[in-house]
Structures are given as C-alpha cells and as structure tokens.
Amino acid sequence: MNIIACVKQVPDTEAQIKVKADGSGIEEGQIKWVMNPYDEFGVEEALRLKEKNGGDVTIVSVGPARAMETIRTALAMGADKGIHVCDPAFDNADAYVTAAALAAAIKGMPCDIIFCGQRAIDDDSGQVGAILAELLEMPQLTLVTKLDFAGSSVKAIRPIEGAQLLIETALPCVVTAQKGLNEPRYASLPGIMKAKKKPVDVKNAAALGIASEAKAKVAKTTPPPARPPGKIICGDEPAQKAVEVARLLREEAKVI
Amino acid sequence: MAQGVWIVAEQRDGALRKISFELASTARKLADQLGTEVGAILLGSGIEGLAAQLGKYGVDKVYVGDSPVLDPYITEAHAEAAAKIIKEKDPAILLLGASVQGKDLAGRLAGKLATGLATDCTEVKIADGKLLAIRPLYAGKCFGEIVTNTNPQMASLRPNVFPVAEITKAAEVVKFDPGVDAAKLKSKVLEVQKDTSGKVDLTEANVIVSGGRGMKGPEGYQILEELADVLKGCVGASRAAVDAGWRPQKDQVGQTGKVVSPNLYIACGISGAIQHLAGMSSSKYIVAINKDAEAPIFAKADYGIVDDLFKVVPELTSACKKLLA
Ligand SMILES: Cc1cc2nc3c(=O)[nH]c(=O)nc-3n(C[C@H](O)[C@H](O)[C@H](O)COP(=O)(O)OP(=O)(O)OC[C@H]3O[C@@H](n4cnc5c(N)ncnc54)[C@H](O)[C@@H]3O)c2cc1C
Ligand SMILES: Cc1cc2nc3c(=O)[nH]c(=O)nc-3n(C[C@H](O)[C@H](O)[C@H](O)COP(=O)(O)OP(=O)(O)OC[C@H]3O[C@@H](n4cnc5c(N)ncnc54)[C@H](O)[C@@H]3O)c2cc1C
Numbered sequence: 206m207n208i209i210a211c212v213k214q215v216p217d218t219e220a221q222i223k224v225k226a227d228g229s230g231i232e233e234g235q236i237k238w239v240m241n242p243y244d245e246f247g248v249e250e251a252l253r254l255k256e257k258n259g260g261d262v263t264i265v266s267v268g269p270a271r272a273m274e275t276i277r278t279a280l281a282m283g284a285d286k287g288i289h290v291c292d293p294a295f296d297n298a299d300a301y302v303t304a305a306a307l308a309a310a311i312k313g314m315p316c317d318i319i320f321c322g323q324r325a326i327d328d329d330s331g332q333v334g335a336i337l338a339e340l341l342e343m344p345q346l347t348l349v350t351k352l353d354f355a356g357s358s359v360k361a362i363r364p365i366e367g368a369q370l371l372i373e374t375a376l377p378c379v380v381t382a383q384k385g386l387n388e389p390r391y392a393s394l395p396g397i398m399k400a401k402k403k404p405v406d407v408k409n410a411a412a413l414g415i416a417s418e419a420k421a422k423v424a425k426t427t428p429p430p431a432r433p434p435g436k437i438i439c440g441d442e443p444a445q446k447a448v449e450v451a452r453l454l455r456e457e458a459k460v461i
Numbered sequence: 462m463a464q465g466v467w468i469v470a471e472q473r474d475g476a477l478r479k480i481s482f483e484l485a486s487t488a489r490k491l492a493d494q495l496g497t498e499v500g501a502i503l504l505g506s507g508i509e510g511l512a513a514q515l516g517k518y519g520v521d522k523v524y525v526g527d528s529p530v531l532d533p534y535i536t537e538a539h540a541e542a543a544a545k546i547i548k549e550k551d552p553a554i555l556l557l558g559a560s561v562q563g564k565d566l567a568g569r570l571a572g573k574l575a576t577g578l579a580t581d582c583t584e585v586k587i588a589d590g591k592l593l594a595i596r597p598l599y600a601g602k603c604f605g606e607i608v609t610n611t612n613p614q615m616a617s618l619r620p621n622v623f624p625v626a627e628i629t630k631a632a633e634v635v636k637f638d639p640g641v642d643a644a645k646l647k648s649k650v651l652e653v654q655k656d657t658s659g660k661v662d663l664t665e666a667n668v669i670v671s672g673g674r675g676m677k678g679p680e681g682y683q684i685l686e687e688l689a690d691v692l693k694g695c696v697g698a699s700r701a702a703v704d705a706g707w708r709p710q711k712d713q714v715g716q717t718g719k720v721v722s723p724n725l726y727i728a729c730g731i732s733g734a735i736q737h738l739a740g741m742s743s744s745k746y747i748v749a750i751n752k753d754a755e756a757p758i759f760a761k762a763d764y765g766i767v768d769d770l771f772k773v774v775p776e777l778t779s780a781c782k783k784l785l786a
Contacts, residue, residue, distance in 0.1 A: 335568025
C-alpha cells in the first residue's frame with residue numbers, strides 16, 4: 206500500500222501563547238514545537254496499515270524550516286520518507302492554500318490512502334483534510350475512530366452527535382483521525398538514529414507550481430476576553446455552600 | 462454581484478436541528494445590516510415540509526434539494542448539491558454549523574468553491590460591508606478576526622453560542638434539482654448505531670456536570686448522573702477520567718475531546734488544566750467544586766466551592782431539586 210500522512214508542527218499544548226502588541230500574530234520566541242497530537246494518530250494508523258499489508262509511508266508537511274523536526278519524528282516512529290514543503294510564500298497560508306500545497310506535493314505519487322488529523326490544535330480550522338480530498342477528487346472520512354482495510358475500500362466508524370456511523374468508502378480516500386483511533390507509539394532510539402538517514406525532499410512553491418494567495422486572512426489577533434472574577438462561596442458546611450450556589454444559579458445567573 | 466446571507470440548514474431523521482435556528486437567526490441579523498435576504502439550503506429526502514419552520518427564524522427563501530440520494534448524509538452528495546445552487550445564486554456570505562456534519566461539509570464546500578472559511582466562530586459581524594468572523598485559536602488562548610476576500614465568505618458557528626430569535630414570517634420555498642448521480646458516490650453509510658441513552662450530545666447540552674480524577678473511580682459518577690438528571694443535563698469528563706477508563710471517549714471535554722458551550726458547566730474534581738479549559742471556557746456559567754483552593758479551575762469559575770465534592774454534590778442535587786420542584 207502507498208500511504209501518506211500529513212503532519213503539522215504546532216506549539217506544545219502547555220505553551221504560553223502571547224499576542225504580539227500590534228495584534229499581528231503571536232510571539233513565537235518561547236514556544237516548544239511538537240507534532241499535532243491528532244497527526245500522531247494518523248501516522249500511527251498509517252504505520253499499522255503498512256505493517257499489516259506491506260508498502261510504504263510518506264510524510265508530508267508544509268511549514269518553515271523547523272517543521273523538519275516534526276517530519277523526522279514521524280520517520281523515527283517508522284515512516285519511510287518525507288516531503289517538506291518549505292517556502293516563505295506559505296507563511297500566511299490559509300487552510301485552502303495549505304491544502305493546495307499538500308495536493309500539489311501528493312499529486313502524481315502513487316497513493317491508496319491519505320491520513321490527516323481531524324484538526325490542528327493551534328489554528329483549529331479542521332478543514333485541511335476535506336479541502337485536500339476535494340482538490341484530489343477523493344472521498345473523505347472525517348473524525349474516524351476505527352478503520353478496517355478491506356482491499357479496495359475501507360470501513361470506518363465516525364461518531365456524530367448522538368450516534369455512530371459505519372461507513373464504507375472506496376480507495377483512494379482521505380481519512381482524518383480522531384482520538385480513540387489508536388494509541389500512537391513513541392519513537393525508539395534506533396528509530397531516531399535511522400530517521401536521520403531517511404530521505405526528505407524539500408520543495409518550494411515554484412517547484413510545486415502553485416499560487417499562494419490566501420483566501421481567508423487574519424485581520425487581527427486579540428487576547429481572549431477577560432472573564433469577570435468569580436465568587437468563592439463561603440460557609441461552614443457543604444450543605445450551606447451548595448444551597449447558596451443553587452440560589453445564585455437560579456436568581457443571579459438564571460441558568461436553572 | 463454576490464448578494465445575500467445564506468445558511469446550510471441541518472436536519473436529521475426528518476427534524477431540523479437546533480443549530481439550524483441559531484444559523485437562521487444570526488443570518489437574519491447580518492442580512493438586516495446589509496439590507497439583503499436570508500437564504501437557506503435544505504438537503505435530504507422527504508424534507509420539504511421542514512422548510513416553513515425556517516421562516517419562523519428569519520429565512521426569506523429556502524432552497525430545497527429533496528432526493529433519496531441525499532439521505533443519509535454523505536459528504537460528496539451534499540457538497541455537490543449545495544455547491545450547485547450556490548454557484549447558480551451567488552450568495553455573499555454562507556454560514557454553517559460547527560457541528561460534526563457542518564464542519565465536514567464546510568471544509569469540502571470551501572474546497573469546491575475555492576473560498577475562505579473561518580471555523581467554529583463564537584462571534585460574527587459586518588464590518589465595511591464584509592463578514593468579520595471571530596474565532597478562538599490556540600485552545601482559546603487567543604482570538605483571531607478573519608476576513609475572506611472571496612465569495613461566498615464562509616464561516617461555521619459554534620453550536621449553543623448564538624441566540625435564537627423567533628419572528629413571524631413566511632419563507633418562500635424554491636425546489637431545485639440536486640443533480641447528484643448516485644452511481645458516482647464513493648461512500649455508503651452501512652449502519653447507524655444510535656445512542657439509546659436518550660441524552661443529547663454534550664455539544665448540544667444546556668447543562669453539563671463534568672467529573673475528573675477527583676471522582677476516584679467510575680462509581681463516583683453516580684452522584685454526577687443524579688445532579689445532571691435534576692438539571693436535565695449531561696455528564697462530561699476530563700481526559701484523566703477517560704484515560705482511566707471510567708468514562709467513554711465521547712464524554713471527554715477539552716482540546717482532544719469535545720468543545721462545549723452549555724449555559725452551565727459544573728466541574729467536579731477537575732483541576733482545570735489548560736487542555737481541559739480549551740473545551741469548556743466558552744460556557745456561559747461555570748461552577749467549580751474542588752477541595753484544592755489553588756486549583757486553576759477557580760480562575761475560570763463564576764462560582765467556586767472549595768470542599769469535598771462527595772459531600773457537596775449530593776447537597777447541590779437536593780438544593781436544586783427543591784428549587785425546581
Ligand atoms: C491567528 C490565525 C487564524 C487563522 N484562521 C484561519 C481561518 O479562519 N481560516 C483559514 O482557512 N485559515 C486560517 N489560518 C491559517 C491556517 O491555520 C493555516 O493555514 C493552517 O496550515 C491550516 O489550518 P489548520 O492549521 O487550522 O489546519 P486543520 O485544518 O485544523 O488541520 C487538519 C489537518 O490537516 C493537516 N495539516 C494542516 N496544516 C498542515 C501543514 N501545514 N502541513 C501538513 N499538514 C497539515 C494535518 O494533518 C492536520 O491535522 C489562521 C492562522 C492564524 C495564525
Ligand atoms: C496533548 C494533550 C491533550 C490533552 N487533552 C485533554 C482534553 O481534551 N481534556 C482534558 O480534560 N485533559 C486533556 N489533557 C490532560 C490535561 O493536561 C490534564 O492532565 C487533565 O485535564 C487532568 O484531569 P483532571 O483535572 O481530572 O485531573 P487532575 O489534574 O489530577 O485533577 C484532579 C482534581 O480533583 C481534585 N480533587 C480530588 N479529590 C477531590 C475531592 N474529594 N473533592 C473535590 N476535589 C477533589 C484535586 O484537588 C484536583 O484539582 C491533555 C494533555 C495533553 C498533553
């Protein structure tokens with residue numbers, strides 16, 4: 206099988222995010238960068254498919270020079286090779302341009318299945334997988350928590366509000382990974398050593414032949430609205446405090 | 462020139478979902494500012510009768526694509542049908558729900574229409590005649606204001622955040638041929654396993670009582686279920702509780718779980734890690750019950766109780782029961 210996994214490098218979830226004084230973005234200085242957690246599920250599923258059915262796994266990432274670390278992490282987990290789309294022209298890419306860059310890098314490669322995360326935990330658009338599928342004219346399976354390979358198709362479980370769907374989709378297709386799909390492995394020490402020698406192709410916008418005009422633009426970034434300070438309910442007995450909170454919820458907040 | 466504020470209404474099993482009314486009411490407000498019409502796309506099979514309901518929330522015209530090929534929902538089929546009518550009528554703004562189905566469709570449509578999309582917005586307004594969509598980023602650690610330079614300017618709206626306003630109005634129903642060839646579809650729904658608990662999904666709940674590691678084990682959740690029953694709400698959980706196997710994955714709130722916006726979120730034995738806050742800080746009211754006065758959850762809470770939750774929660778249940786009797 207020819208398997209592709211798209212990975213994005215994102216700030217560690219513990220990272221302090223500070224908005225630049227002019228609102229033009231965030232301060233990147235102190236941030237520790239990691240693989241988007243949902244992409245770990247995608248890479249893991251790709252590796253499991255390869256281990257069961259043979260084939261190889263290619264990692265594709267669009268990002269600045271530092272994104273190479275994340276590609277190497279995926280190679281250390283067991284992927285075979287990488288493509289790094291790296292060009293300052295993509296610094297202000299929106300989801301559409303990112304998907305277009307991924308599509309251009311993937312087009313022409315033999316491909317049975319493409320994994321993405323269901324969303325990137327930084328910019329959180331949750332759309333790159335779907336746009337990529339559209340641009341490559343493939344069907345999509347988003348938010349997948351279980352995947353079974355059945356030759357020329359896959360069967361997937363997708364949770365929706367109040368139900369689960371079992372869907373069968375013809376290959377090739379794009380799958381976006383949701384938590385629950387699997388338990389991602391850690392890169393082993395020998396894996397990390399081997400990863401250093403695995404091939405990674407670096408491509409710029411010109412090589413891919415795509416325009417990079419973003420359609421959605423970030424006009425401004427702002428800190429979250431401050432929440433008014435809350436009340437700590439005083440009292441001697443748990444019952445007394447509980448009665449007071451119930452009263453406040455009813456009379457002040459009017460939510461019960 | 463592109464004109465009109467449109468929504469994609471969401472229905473399941475022949476009933477409109479609440480997000481559809483939130484979308485319609487929001488579109489109405491934006492359209493009034495622009496002096497334009499509200500259009501709604503309604504797709505499914507045997508659903509024409511639902512169109513009138515959308516009028517009550519401010520929709521002027523409902524474009525109904527009614528065909529067996531549109532039921533149950535398949536991304537490719539719905540995206541193709543929606544794109545067809547959008548290309549024909551050229552709306553300026555298109556709103557969808559940031560529900561599972563809405564997000565799935567929104568991305569695909571943005572790809573088909575080659576336009577910009579702002580996901581999971583908590584506020585939308587008109588500035589200089591264009592849509593300004595405001596959305597949380599980095600798990601709510603900052604907000605971005607998004608402007609799209611192509612039409613339709615797309616945004617998906619977080620469920621339970623935008624108010625619903627009823628007005629009396631009759632919507633005009635316009636039927637169109639969805640133009641989807643069933644033989645070309647590559648996906649098929651084989652089975653729908655419905656949750657039979659009778660509870661709504663966390664993302665649609667008005668009240669959520671959530672428990673974390675402080676619940677000590679799966680049995681601990683009994684008292685949360687009782688409180689949730691009294692408040693007609695649902696029970697959620699932190700990742701610590703889900704990873705321990707105390708609660709199913711679908712109950713997890715946070716960065717790697719669900720993003721919820723209930724009117725009331727009661728966090729019991731949850732410390733308030735940044736990844737948990739990412740999933741619930743847009744709740745309208747937050748109550749925290751934790752025995753550690755230093756727990757970060759208190760910084761987000763409107764009302765906090767520093768005490769043993771096993772003593773407080775049953776008392777809160779009976780106090781609420783009395784008030785609601
Ligand atoms: C403040 C701010 C606000 C933004 N708001 C918007 C917006 O409203 N609309 C918009 O279109 N763009 C927006 N962007 C730009 C957008 O976030 C990036 O272009 C990003 O690459 C794609 O969106 P995402 O990270 O949210 O990806 P998602 O769609 O959430 O990512 C889903 C999956 O797609 C894959 N993927 C995503 N990005 C990459 C990548 N670079 N390389 C490889 N795989 C990838 C991964 O598998 C990932 O798990 C914003 C950026 C900033 C800084
Ligand atoms: C990439 C990543 C993604 C993550 N995603 C999520 C996510 O989606 N959702 C999420 O929740 N977490 C997520 N986490 C985990 C998060 O960092 C925390 O570990 C987790 O939220 C802690 O859960 P908790 O608050 O239940 O447990 P703890 O932090 O252990 O807190 C338990 C609390 O219970 C209190 N307590 C104990 N006994 C009692 C009692 N008898 N009465 C009252 N209070 C009591 C304690 O004082 C303590 O504050 C993620 C982490 C990472 C790294």
